[in-house]
Amino acid sequence: MSCCGLLTVQKEPVPLKSIEVELEVKDHVATLVSTLNYENKEDKPIEAVFVFPLPGDAAVCHFSAKIGQTEIVAEVKEKQQAREEYDDALSSGQQAFLLEESEESPDIFSLSVGSLPPGESASIRLEYVTELAVQADDGLRFCLPAVLNPRYQPQGSEGVSVQVTSVPASLVPYSLSFSARVSSPRPVSKVESNCSLDPLQYLNTEQTQATVKLAAGHKFNRDVELLIYYKDAHQPTAVVEAGQASAKPGTLMGDPVVMLSLYPELPQSVMSSLASCGEFVFLMDRSGSMGSSMNTWRSHQTRIGSARDTLLLLLKSLPMGCYFNIYSFGSSYEHIFPKSVEYNQKTMEEALKEVEAMEANLGGTEILKPLQHIYSQPCIPSQPRQLFVFTDGAVSNTKEVINLVKKNSGSHRCFSFGIGEGASSALINGMAKEGGGHAQFITGADRMQPKVMQSLRFALQPAVVDISVTWDLPKEVSVTVLSPPITSLFQGQRSLVYAQLTGQSSEAAEGCVTVKYSLAGHPSQNQLRFSLKPEGDTGSTVHRLGARTLIHSLEMEEREHRGQEDGGVKEKVVELSVQSGVSSSFTAFVAVNNCNGEPIQGPLLRRNVEITCVSFHCSHQGMAQMPFPSPSKIMKRALLVGCSSVHEAFSSVRALCQRQVLKSQILLHPGRTEPNQPPRDPLLQLVSLQKASGSWLLDPALAATLGKTSEEVEKTKPASVNQEVWATILALIWLHGFKMDAKKEWELLATKAVSWLRAQNAPGVSECVEAGNTLLRCNVQKGVLGL
Incomplete structure (x- = not known):
């Protein structure tokens, strides 16, 4: 395994020196021009191969190369013909360039730079156009993928997976500069990013045009995500x-x-009347990489930990009388119930017990088999099936998975969630598009819960x-x-x-x-x-x-x-691709430099330009003192849990080390709890205490979550109401009084609580609200609570 990017014999990086990216956004469409600058510092001609990610729905429409003062513009040709022209050029000592889309996943491209002579530089220009997705808060999302995770090759699958060789971000030898120009008929309100930006610069007084740049010193440890906001944005x-x-x-x-x-x-x-029926099937990735942190540049909650919290919110927000089941998968798959069961207090508690024990310990990313099993289950009459898929994964059989979802799209809606850096946009967007649902990406410091709850609201809307x-x-x-x-x-x-x-x-x-x-x-x-x-x-x-x-x-x-x-x-695809100059899985861009004088002499050395991946950081206090397993132990771990690659095994071992550190901290600090215990976050703690019906019980756990003693809570209860009504009103006041910033997360379960209170037709509700406000030192009006 190499220690950094493209290497010389002396272990020095070569030849990709820098990447310059210029983005132009017009309303909700983006054009991106990327310039890759290569330099061969070796004493022999080389062939550099760079495998990199692009948005899965991007239309690659221009590819050219500049050698000295000579510019060669590539043509789109049938893929096999393009490969033969490229090989013929190399064999005759000519310079040539080949850009092709993976046949298995449209979000992976490989760029071959051939016969680059010693001391020579080459500038490669790549252009694509793409649509910007609408976010829950009406922002438009652009993502420049900087992380390409190794594609998992399912067992027994045919075809050759794209080989991705990755390195830690700190060792990537090339630099990135990124600038964006935004224009719209409506004023640009703001531009946000998961990366540091220079201040937004407006180009006119109407603020309909603006520019923004990536701050200097960007590290290759995450995708570059821009969120663009317009005033009165989304009009037909x-x-x-x-x-x-x-x-x-x-x-x-x-x-x-x-x-x-x-x-x-x-x-x-x-739209205001949410459905009270449906079959909700949750499919959770538990492969080794789900043990990684949600982001890669600072200590953070793990992906599987965030997924557990999200499943808690989802289960509490489901309507009484619906049906549900939870599947999890890695190299194999599991399900909590043999078939979907009716949602009630008993089944909810049983499911939550299993969810709390979920770890990222199932090996690889075999997503196709659990999907096949789910689709083999007969649909429940009058209960529309809604499938929620959570994965950080990238698989080599992307198109096979999407085809399966499309084949079954008549019986369900599919909502997909890409977790963490490098999740395959082709897989996530493709499943949602073909499944008639909605796709979300959770990266950087994003909380998973608000985005997932938005999709649940979509799922609860009538079709x-x-x-x-x-x-x-x-x-x-x-x-x-x-x-x-x-x-x-x-x-x-x-x-x-x-x-x-x-x-x-x-x-x-x-x-x-x-x-x-x-x-x-x-x-x-x-x-x-x-x-x-x-x-x-x-x-x-x-x-x-x-x-x-x-x-x-x-x-x-x-x-x-x-x-x-x-x-x-x-x-037809080849004809349309050639005519429009837009890439496809059956075509490729090829450019040959016929302006050379003498053929390039000497044996041609192949060099793979490696790209960034998530690397292990000793981010937990005390972890730096822990011995990290040797490569042989990592591979033993891989065999034990069914990992298919060093990448999966590495992530699995890292998650194991993190758990060991937490356990050692528990021994040193007896007051701490293991991550599988009920969450200590007050909001999630309150949510965990809610019953399936929507109500809360008046008990010491609720009092402690509200920051009160049992005596204080019971003493202030109005005499005319029962304990369950009082507890439920207190919980609602607390949510409105202290957690309005997270309203999107608890809105559905609060609606369920209000429905339960109305069904009780209990006396003294106004008195309860007044007493609750006094106890919790809030000022939440009865009408705000929906009562």
């Missing part, structure tokens, strides 16, 4: 982009393409069905929709539709799109009128995103019909 819009003059009319690139951003307003009367999109255009204009049909709608979430417009229209012509759907038996519709006149200065961004959308759909179709008569789908 349409952008019409003119076709390319050089392209043939009637083709995708020659015709105008429209991008619709739809935000359907779902009827509030229906929107019978969705259709109809077009009203001038008779001389026809439309070809490039996007797959919309399968899910959620309040406040965007749906994007791309379409090719063929034919001529006047500059004043307008079009209209109508989205029709049914919600809880109520038919509804929303309309968007837009001008057919193309906007200026949009380049080819919309065309490329539309092409990538269509390519994704065709690739899914090809996989579904693999081995059958598929009507030449692969050929």
Whole structure:
């Protein structure tokens, strides 16, 4: 195993010297230009291979190389043809460059820089466009992946996994500079990041344009995440982009393409009534890497620890009478109940007992098998299935997993959560998209709970069905929709539709799109009128995103019909990819420098440029004194728990060491508890005491959580109410009085508590609220509590 990046014989790093990234955000679409600067300091020509992550839905649309003053622009060609041209160039002593997408996961690319002579420098320019996802707080999320975790190769799977060689972030030999320019029709409110930024600089008085830069000294230990906020952000819009003059009319690139951003307003009367039924299946990753910290640059709660806390909140927030089950997986999988059971106090307590004992000790990341088992279980009549998948993983069979979710999308909605740095965006986004659900990423200092509870609110909303999109255009204009049909709608979430417009229209012509759907038996519709006149200065961004959308759909179709008569789908993908200049799994970018004089002499040395991964830090007090296991012991551990790689074994051993430190601290400090014990955080402690019905019991544990003695709580209880009503009102006052900053986490379980109180029809509620405020020194009004 190498100790750092690209190495010379003398163990010195070479040749990737720096990465420069320029990001341009226009409203909710981003264009990224990345320049990779290479230098060969060896005395022989080399071939450098750099494997790196990109967003799974990015449209890679430009690749070029500059050697001295000579610039070579790559062409998109069928993948095998591109590889042969690259190999032929190297064998004849020419410089060549090859960029290709992994056939198994669209968020991994490999860049080969061939025949770089001794002392020579090369500058590689890569460009892609992508859509920005809408977050729970209405921010738009851009993520520059800086961490590529090794892809887990499932046992018995076919194909070759991408080989990822990783190094600790502190040893990565290249630097990163990052700047962003943001523009929108609406003012830019703020830009936030998980990394240190220089102050936001506005470029005009309207504050509709701004720039921001990554602060100097960024370490390669986390993805670079930007959250962009606009004022009055999410309004339905349409952008019409003119076709390319050089392209043939009637083709995708020659015709105008429209991008619709739809935000359907779902009827509030229906949305306010959350479902009281459903089958909720939670699938939890317990592979070795889940023992890692939630973030990598300071001591923090482990991923599995945060997942346990999240499952506690989820279980407390479920409605009475629904059904649920919890699966966990690693190299094997387990389930708490043989099949989903009705949610009540008994089953909730049984599940929580199992959740508290969960550790990251199941080895690898075999996600396909538990999914197959879940889908083999018959659905429960009148209980819509909602699947929640939690993983920090990256697997080599991403497309196989997504295909399985799509095949079963008619029977469930899938909500997916990527945990920690390097979680596969292709896997997380793909499962949610094909499963008609919603994807979330929890990185950096994010708390998992608010994002997961937002998805639970989506899951509890009645499903929107019978969705259709109809077009009203001038008779001389026809439309070809490039996007797959919309399968899910959620309040406040965007749906994007791309379409090719063929034919001529006047500059004043307008079009209209109508989205029709049914919600809880109520038919509804929303309309968007837009001008057919193309906007200026949009380049080819919309065309490329539309092409990538269509390519994704065709690739899914090809996989579904693999081995059958598929009507030449692969050929269609190659043709569209070449025409649009957008990457696909069947094509690659290739550039050959034919301007060389003499062929490059000497044997060609292959060098793999290694990238950052999560590395072990002695971050717990006392851990530095603990002997860390030798490599042989790590591999023994790998065999013991079924890990498939050193990476999995390393994470598993690290989690074991952390638990040993905590246990040793418990011996030294008897007042401390092990991480499996009920959480000491007051909010989670209060949540853990709530009953499945939504009520709380008046007992010493509740009093202690509220910061009172049992005597104080019992003495101040109004005589006209029973203990359970009093305890429940006290809990609600405490939540509203002290934990409003975490309202998104406890809102659903508080709603359940209010419903329980109303059902009791208990006397003296007003007196209880007044006495509770006095006891807890709060001023929460009865109406605020929902009573």
